[in-house]
Amino acid sequence: MSFKLLADSCCDLNGELEKKLNIDLIPLTIRVGDHKLVDDKSLDSMELVKLMKDSPTAPQTSCPSPGDYMERFKRAEADNIFVVTLSSALSGSYNSAMLAKKMFLEQIGDKFIHVFDSLSASIAETLISMKLQELIDGNLEKESIVEKANHYISELKTFFILESLDNLVKAGRLSKLKGKIASALNIKPIMGEDGHGNIKEVEKVRSSKKAFRRLVEIIGDQGEKFEDKILGIAHCNAFEKAKELKEEILKRYDFKDIIIVETAGISTVYANDGGVIIAF
Incomplete structure (x- = not known):
């Protein structure tokens, strides 16, 4: 069986992890005043810090749309797709991914897709993705991977x-x-x-x-x-x-x-x- 990892762009990586994990990131967008930034490799974090300091208003973020997730599901050359998102209490990313999963399975239906609510953000999403890769590399069945990953999330702090x-x-x-x-x-x-x-x-x-x-x-x-x-x-x-x-x-x-x-x-x-x- 083939597997693919997806995560929203709140999953922070370094160069080593980018090489180690078979993962694609789906970007959120950030608006600071009149500036709209896409959270992908083109984003300069220090430019974002300066914009936030200079802005009289708080930054606003927008999650990926269901269409963004759908496109990645279609593109994934794998039988099984695992998605890791920002906490559903903080962002609409999880709900977008779940809606995309429903739409995809209704229209195409030839993949197993599971969306994990990280119940957190940032480095927690990174660790969850690392755990999923570890379980995949251990040749576990997809149901066992889901069970063990959910247990891992429940204990993560x-x-x-x-x-x-x-x-x-x-x-x-x-x-x-x-x-x-x-x-x-x-x-x-x-x-x-x-x-x-x-x-x-x-x-x-x-x-x-x-x-x-x-x-x-x-x-x-x-x-x-x-x-x-x-x-x-x-x-x-x-x-x-x-x-x-x-x-x-x-x-x-x-x-x-x-x-x-x-x-x-x-x-x-x-x-x-x-x-x-x-x-x-």
Whole structure:
């Protein structure tokens, strides 16, 4: 049996993973003021960061259409297609993929298609895609792959630290007054997912260094059996910070591997300049 992996463009990759995974990314679009950007290889994340800083309004994102997914389903030269999307609580990408699956099977119907709601974003989508590739390479039946991948998603944990609160203030999710107070007090929120695909605030910590130390502690509080797991780090213009975080995690936990990737467009919107996202 042949398999193909698809994901929306919130699945952040590095060069090594691009070669390792048999995966195609379907781009979302980003609008910042009068600028419309397609989240594909042509997007410059640093240009996006500058546009967001200069814009008085929050960036807006649009998910791939059902037609975009349909086109990829038709193009895939495989009997079985697995799709990984952004959390359905954050984006319409999952619903678009599900509608495309329904339309495709009604019109053509000669492929097995399963759409996975990541219940997260960014590096979590990356890890799910890596797990799917591992299961495919293990020659498992498609039903077993779906079952094991769903179990993996149910146990996956995601956390991120924001250096900039600008987008939260511009989007009205944080009042200007609270944003000014947080900046004045150098408060760095540690955010995470609530197990249902929504974003929640985990803790507020004074200073970036303390926030990162606390993040390393949270890994121990929230996780177990690290020797069987891969931890992923995605960063927005913060490679040295991500590398230092990796070193601190390695000192305390015996993860099977730790990978670092740079955020593409959609994850850059979430993390903003200096933000770091982890999943394990």
